[in-house]
Amino acid sequence: MNLKKIKMSFLLMLFLLIAMLCGGVSLLRGNYYLKNKYLLMQLRFLALEGQIMENNPGEMGKIFLSYSQAAGVPLNNKNAQIVPVLLYHGVMSDPNWKPDGVNISLSDFEDQMLALKAAGYQSVSLSDFNDFMKGERVLPEKSVLITFDDGRSDSYYNADPVLRAAGFRAVMFTITGRSLGPDNAKETFHLNEDELQKMLESGRWEIESHTQNGHGNIKTDAAGDQGYFLTNKMWLDSENRLETDTEFETRIDNDLAGSKEDLENKLGVKVLGFAYPFGDFGQENSNYLQGKDILTKEVDSLFPLSFRQSENSEYPGDYPGNGYHLIKRLDIQSPTDINKFISLVGSTREKSIPYSDNFLRDQGWLDAWGSSKLSQGLLLTGATQDEDSSLTFLNGTALWKDYKMNAILRLMKGSSFAIVVRYNNENNYASCDFSDSHISLTQRIAGQESVVSESDNNFPINSQEDMNVSIEVRGGSAACFLNGNEITSGDISSNLNHGGIGFKTWNNKVFNSSLLVKKIDVE
Amino acid sequence: MDSNYIKSAGTLENPELIRGRDISYAKKLSWSDIFNRLMIIFLGVAILLFIIIMKSKTTVDFSSGPVLYLYAIFVTTFELSRIASAMLYEKSYKSIFFDANRQALDGEYEPMVTFVIPCKNEEKAIARTVYQCYQSQYPKEKLEIIVINDGSTDHTLDILQKLTRTVPSLKVINFIHNKGKRNGMAEGFKMASGEIVVQLDSDSYIDPYTFRNIIAPFQNKEIAAVCAHADPQNADKNFITKMQAAYYFMSFRVLKAAESTFMSVFCCSGCSSAYRKSMVMPIIGQWLNEKFLGLPVTWGDDRALTSWLLKEGHKTIYTDQVQAYTIVPEKFKQLLKQQLRWKKSWIINSIFTSKFIWKKQPFVAFLYYFPLVIVSFLTPIMTFRALFYLPVIKSVAPFYHIFGVMLITALLAVCCRIFSKKESHWPYLFLWSLFNLFILSFVMFWAVIKIQDRGWGTR
Numbered sequence: 017m018n019l020k021k022i023k024m025s026f027l028l029m030l031f032l033l034i035a036m037l038c039g040g041v042s043l044l045r046g047n048y049y050l051k052n053k054y055l056l057m058q059l060r061f062l063a064l065e066g067q068i069m070e071n072n073p074g075e076m077g078k079i080f081l082s083y084s085q086a087a088g089v090p091l092n093n094k095n096a097q098i099v100p101v102l103l104y105h106g107v108m109s110d111p112n113w114k115p116d117g118v119n120i121s122l123s124d125f126e127d128q129m130l131a132l133k134a135a136g137y138q139s140v141s142l143s144d145f146n147d148f149m150k151g152e153r154v155l156p157e158k159s160v161l162i163t164f165d166d167g168r169s170d171s172y173y174n175a176d177p178v179l180r181a182a183g184f185r186a187v188m189f190t191i192t193g194r195s196l197g198p199d200n201a202k203e204t205f206h207l208n209e210d211e212l213q214k215m216l217e218s219g220r221w222e223i224e225s226h227t228q229n230g231h232g233n234i235k236t237d238a239a240g241d242q243g244y245f246l247t248n249k250m251w252l253d254s255e256n257r258l259e260t261d262t263e264f265e266t267r268i269d270n271d272l273a274g275s276k277e278d279l280e281n282k283l284g285v286k287v288l289g290f291a292y293p294f295g296d297f298g299q300e301n302s303n304y305l306q307g308k309d310i311l312t313k314e315v316d317s318l319f320p321l322s323f324r325q326s327e328n329s330e331y332p333g334d335y336p337g338n339g340y341h342l343i344k345r346l347d348i349q350s351p352t353d354i355n356k357f358i359s360l361v362g363s364t365r366e367k368s369i370p371y372s373d374n375f376l377r378d379q380g381w382l383d384a385w386g387s388s389k390l391s392q393g394l395l396l397t398g399a400t401q402d403e404d405s406s407l408t409f410l411n412g413t414a415l416w417k418d419y420k421m422n423a424i425l426r427l428m429k430g431s432s433f434a435i436v437v438r439y440n441n442e443n444n445y446a447s448c449d450f451s452d453s454h455i456s457l458t459q460r461i462a463g464q465e466s467v468v469s470e471s472d473n474n475f476p477i478n479s480q481e482d483m484n485v486s487i488e489v490r491g492g493s494a495a496c497f498l499n500g501n502e503i504t505s506g507d508i509s510s511n512l513n514h515g516g517i518g519f520k521t522w523n524n525k526v527f528n529s530s531l532l533v534k535k536i537d538v539e
Numbered sequence: 540m541d542s543n544y545i546k547s548a549g550t551l552e553n554p555e556l557i558r559g560r561d562i563s564y565a566k567k568l569s570w571s572d573i574f575n576r577l578m579i580i581f582l583g584v585a586i587l588l589f590i591i592i593m594k595s596k597t598t599v600d601f602s603s604g605p606v607l608y609l610y611a612i613f614v615t616t617f618e619l620s621r622i623a624s625a626m627l628y629e630k631s632y633k634s635i636f637f638d639a640n641r642q643a644l645d646g647e648y649e650p651m652v653t654f655v656i657p658c659k660n661e662e663k664a665i666a667r668t669v670y671q672c673y674q675s676q677y678p679k680e681k682l683e684i685i686v687i688n689d690g691s692t693d694h695t696l697d698i699l700q701k702l703t704r705t706v707p708s709l710k711v712i713n714f715i716h717n718k719g720k721r722n723g724m725a726e727g728f729k730m731a732s733g734e735i736v737v738q739l740d741s742d743s744y745i746d747p748y749t750f751r752n753i754i755a756p757f758q759n760k761e762i763a764a765v766c767a768h769a770d771p772q773n774a775d776k777n778f779i780t781k782m783q784a785a786y787y788f789m790s791f792r793v794l795k796a797a798e799s800t801f802m803s804v805f806c807c808s809g810c811s812s813a814y815r816k817s818m819v820m821p822i823i824g825q826w827l828n829e830k831f832l833g834l835p836v837t838w839g840d841d842r843a844l845t846s847w848l849l850k851e852g853h854k855t856i857y858t859d860q861v862q863a864y865t866i867v868p869e870k871f872k873q874l875l876k877q878q879l880r881w882k883k884s885w886i887i888n889s890i891f892t893s894k895f896i897w898k899k900q901p902f903v904a905f906l907y908y909f910p911l912v913i914v915s916f917l918t919p920i921m922t923f924r925a926l927f928y929l930p931v932i933k934s935v936a937p938f939y940h941i942f943g944v945m946l947i948t949a950l951l952a953v954c955c956r957i958f959s960k961k962e963s964h965w966p967y968l969f970l971w972s973l974f975n976l977f978i979l980s981f982v983m984f985w986a987v988i989k990i991q992d993r994g995w996g997t998r
Contacts (some may be wrong), residue, residue: 022631022800027625033616037591041612044595051597169566320572 022113045202048214053173064181066127068133096155097366097415098333098400100146103291103325103345104164107174109159115350122174127183128357132160135358139478141286142222146321149343151336153330157365162186163323163345165226167195167207167292173214174224185220189291189323190213192278193229211282224289225319228275230268231293236303244296245271246311250303258303272318288320295325297342314340329407331414331516363411369419371538373410380411384442386521398429398521398530405522405529409439413516416538417492421517422497423536427479430529432522434458437489438515439510445515446508448487448496450477451452451522457496460509468494469506482534575958576810583953589622590615590946597939617910618947622954624907625796628859631800635759635856636800646759652736653683653816657720669702669709671744672737676751684709685727690717720809725754725827730820736814738841743769743810743865752860753813763818764845765859766795766807770959774964776869782974783867783874785967789951792859792958794836799857805892809841810929811863814848822847831887837993839880839884846888850895859958877896878979881984889915922980941976948972 020429043048063495106119113121137158140148145161147153162179162515164171167190179186190196191206200208213517216220233242235251237258248257259267276287292315294300298308315322326332334343340404346360361382373379375395381388386406397408419437427433432451439445443463449456456470475498477483486497492513495505517538594615601608654672658665665686673682688696688711699711712726727977728736735757739745741863744765745753756762766869768791774784798804809813826847829836836843845855868874889912926938 018634019631019802022627022634025627026620026624026800026906029626030620033619033623037594037612037615037619040591041595041598044592045598047595050592050596225566371578496549539696 029251032387037191041194046210048210053169057173057177061177061180064130064177068130068181072122080149092515096148096157096159098331098364098412099140099148099155099159100333100334100361100364101161101163101323101343101345102361103323103347104162104171104175105166106168106170106347108170108350109156109174110503118349118485119170120352121350122178123352125175126178127354128348128352129178129184131354131358132361133182133184135162135362139179139186141185142187142224146288146340146409148433149321149336149338149340156295160162160361163189163291164191166231167212167223167226167295169203169205169211172207172211172221174221176215176218178364179220185222187222187289188215189224189226189289190279191229191231192514193227196278196282196346199365204441209282209303211458216283216285222288223279223283223285224291225272225275225279225287226291228271228278230271230275238240238447239312243303244300246306247296247298247302247307248299249307261306261310264304264307265314268311268314269311272314274434276318289323290319290321290341291323291345294348297324312341317450327384327447328382329409331411331440332382335415357386358412365412366415367410367412369416369538371413373536375533375535381408382411383408384518393534395533396428396530397519397533399523399527401527404524404526405520407436407442407518407520409436409518410516414440415514417514418490419538420485421536421538422486424482424484425519425531425532425533426482427477427521428532429479430521430523430525431477432529433477433531434520435485435487436518436520437487437494438512439518440512440515444512445518446489446494446512447520448485449520450475450483452479455496457494457504457506457508459508459512461509469504471496471504475503540661542602553897556863559630560806561707565908575960577955578817579957582711583950583957584603586946586950586953587619587769590619590943590950593832593939593943593946597943599913611922613910614914614917614921615915615947619796619950620907621797622950624800624864625793625954626799626932628796628857631802632856632858633761635756636754636998638759639906644758646755646758648755649678649681650754650757651681651683651732652735652737652739652754652813653727653733655685655687655724655730655731656739656741657687657689657723658691659689659717660691660693660695662691662698663740664742665695666698666702668739668741669699669706671747672739673706674749675745679708681733682708682823683733684917685730686710687712687714687723687727689714689720689723719837721827721843724840724844725823726811728814728816728823732795736816736819737816738809738812740810740865743772743863745811746862746864749861752858756815756858757815759854761802761854762806762856763815763848764804764855764906765813765861766804766855767811767813767863768792768859769863769865771867771870778970779871779874780867780970781964783968785809785964786971787867787970788959788964791857793951794952794977795857795869796859796908797929798903799855801907802854802856802901803849803900803903804855805845805847805849805908805963806842806888807857810865811840811861815843818848818851818853819844821992822851831890831892832991834991834993836884836887838880839888842884843891846892849892849899852899854904875978875982879940879986879989882979882983883990885915886951886986886990919980919983922976926977944972944976 023387048054054538057270107122107125108119109122131424135239137160138156138158139162140155144153144155147464162184164186167188190212194206194207194213211372212223214225226248230245232245234245235247236243236248237251250267251258276352279285279287298311320340321343322341323343325344325347332344359378359380375390376393378390381395381520382392384407386397386403386408388395388398388408396404399406421435421437423435432449434447434449436447443460446459449458453474453476454471455475457468458465459468487496492507492510493505494508496503517534519531521531523529587834594611598611599607638644650966657667669684669686674994675682684706684711686699688699696713703711705707714723724738735754737753753765753767756765765896770787771780771784773780774779795804826844848855868877893912896908929935930937952968955962955965
């Protein structure tokens with residue numbers, strides 16, 4: 017071989033090297049399987065799987081198991097009546113991260129998922145949930161729907177190994193303008209198109225809509241104040257005015273329909289769900305109150321299901337017949353108490369009648385407002401320092417229809433209390449009110465309170481001794497009892513045909529009402 | 540390799556003497572050999588893939604950082620091109636033994652050979668060195684040994700004078716005052732009666748059974764200098780010497796071989812190289828009087844001599860068929876001083892060489908030498924950036940940079956294993972690589988700063 021041939025060979029090798037390097041670099045850059053995040057995900061999954069396979073679900077799972085095995089909610093309902101929906105945002109793996117009121121730490125998330133797994137929970141897909149809500153599908157009693165908002169990278173990369181190890185699946189609501197927009201390949205905070213595809217391929221994720229570019233603020237007046245995109249009229253600088261009704265509607269329609277198209281065209285998915293950014297469907301402050309109707313109408317027409325965040329005063333779960341829209345989700349973030357979490361999810365399960373509670377164990381007493389505490393077989397509920405009233409209700413009783421509740425209680429502080437039935441939320445319930453020596457049957461419909469009937473005689477409240485009170489609802493009638501005697505009764509609205517039990521206290525003065533409940537029986 | 544080619548390897552009866560050289564080309568490859576070879580090649584390809592993957596993770600997008608992108612591609616291509624060139628070495632070496640008409644050269648070439656050995660204060664080693672030369676498997680009447688006593692203050696001169704009685708072909712040149720290696724070599728060349736001059740250090744020697752191979756290439760009329768393959772004699776002394784043993788093997792069998800592919804080795808090591816006297820004499824004066832920035836160039840004599848030969852348009856090669864041994868520093872401080880000298884001499888020489896190399900050898904100049912110079916000057920700066928600037932200012936850990944360097948080292952180690960199964964110090968190549976990355980890069984800065992300091996430190 018002479019020198020010329022050698023030189024040619026060398027040139028060829030050089031050319032090949034450069035081609036390999038440049039080609040390899042541009043082909044593999046941003047490759048999903050080479051990302052550190054991806055490799056870390058695989059490692060975490062293997063570690064967790066090892067942990068689970070050793071039947072070591074962690075301390076919390078064991079506690080939950082003991083809960084459901086002990087005297088508690090009898091598992092006589094084989095299918096789910098109510099399914100809790102969980103909402104997470106970012107999952108943070110940095111051990112130095114401080115809670116920010118939005119995101120959850122990876123260790124808290126792991127604890128929660130492994131506890132659910134150990135307690136026998138199964139996660140459901142959105143389409144199964146949709147069928148369940150339509151009454152077309154039966155779900156196991158211990159079902160839960162897990163959702164994430166915003167389409168963040170840290171949600172997926174940190175949560176997926178946990179979900180995978182636990183055998184769970186989840187729904188990711190993405191802001192399609194950021195995740196599927198023209199520059200999405202450069203996205204690092206939000207997931208990009210390639211990553212969403214990989215998520216779909218894994219079979220563990222469904223990708224749904226969280227608007228196209230509607231997850232943010234717009235200018236709402238000349239002064240530059242800001243408000244949420246979907247529920248305010250935008251201030252148009254160029255025209256020096258607010259949008260017209262039509263312009264608002266067009267803007268909303270374009271964004272929502274655009275997000276649906278993005279998902280259908282770029283990911284090939286059939287879009288089932290929409291999650292309202294910030295949980296705002298118009299109930300927050302807005303410069304355009306009618307916008308709420310336009311928005312919800314548009315969402316209802318485009319998406320089979322829509323989701324918001326639940327209020328403290330609402331049951332954290334949904335059931336067929338309650339509508340497909342504005343489904344309530346439990347917003348979960350750090351700091352979080354794993355016991356409270358397990359109690360919340362577990363107590364969401366529908367309770368059956370007859371039911372009795374001696375308060376030795378918390379079966380799901382939620383505070384709409386005020387605060388309640390269980391201790392030594394007693395429920396103590398009352399107003400907090402800033403408030404003058406309280407309302408606590410029992411989770412898992414949303415579907416109760418006709419029943420009679422007897423309660424043995426004592427008013428410790430203050431002057432008024434009520435026993436609540438047919439509770440749906442803070443604006444819809446009926447109650448027997450004990451106040452100013454009167455016993456009255458009242459109902460609250462869509463926030464409007466009215467007295468149905470009132471006792472003729474005086475029945476002063478004695479805070480030195482226990483009272484035996486009852487309330488009965490059957491069909492459209494309700495009656496109040498004291499010491500077994502019916503005191504007053506009347507008809508309540510047919511709009512209030514189902515709901516659960518609770519207790520309420522109030523007073524003129526702040527921090528001055530508290531009720532001690534010793535036992536209740538429902539039959 | 541055909542048998543004509545290995546005829547000049549002396550006898551094959553003493554392969555154990557040939558440490559680290561795998562000269563059994565004539566042996567047919569067994570299945571396990573083939574399997575091993577394939578595994579190693581597979582490993583090499585895997586490492587190359589890893590390098591590409593790493594580059595894809597660390598290299599910025601061209602549009603956002605064109606300079607850094609081009610630099611990364613440039614440096615990696617350059618480093619990998621050395622391996623590519625080294626793979627072509629054997630073909631190139633074979634071609635020396637054929638003339639322009641593709642006829643094999645005679646093979647009966649036995650010219651007069653002179654050993655030139657400058658030394659100072661080597662009373663312990665010089666006798667052995669002289670005897671080793673005398674043992675060379677070559678007709679004794681065609682061997683001549685010239686030792687230059689360069690102002691020794693010990694008994695070197697006495698020993699030499701005694702030796703002249705037992706070794707008739709030994710001649711001694713005596714400098715009463717130390718004149719420096721360059722002057723010693725020059726005198727040796729002038730006085731040499733041989734057609735080929737073999738230059739040795741006072742503590743180095745050539746394995747007698749491979750000696751012939753250093754003479755054989757001179758049959759080709761264009762060859763001006765041949766560099767032997769040198770390994771440290773004291774390789775197993777401590778981890779410092781083992782590290783150097785690994786580096787020497789790689790530096791010769793990969794880097795120098797890569798240069799030899801195009802027959803322009805830029806430095807024929809002064810510890811064991813052979814020169815054609817007729818090509819050296821015309822330039823010997825200019826070489827002696829070389830100056831840089833007003834001061835004489837006190838080291839890098841071998842590098843400078845090779846450069847002058849290249850300037851005349853001659854060819855210089857490396858041969859892995861000649862095994863030489865030398866002594867390397869055993870202490871860390873000694874090693875650092877040596878490396879500092881070598882870097883200084885390289886800087887001075889690169890300026891000199893750059894001026895003519897593009898005219899004489901454009902192919903080598905633009906595809907190797909200029910890139911080499913650029914990489915050599917840029918690497919310390921980029922190392923500083925990766926090890927100090929980025930971690931301190933941008934909180935970017937140098938993990939990827941170090942890992943990338945180790946990958947290239949791994950590839951070089953794989954090459955060394957392919958070239959010789961017997962070379963056992965290759966794991967220490969990683970140690971050398973770390974040494975090079977964390978210490979020698981910054982010695983380069985120091986070399987530039989201290990370039991006018993022409994002392995030796997201590998040898």
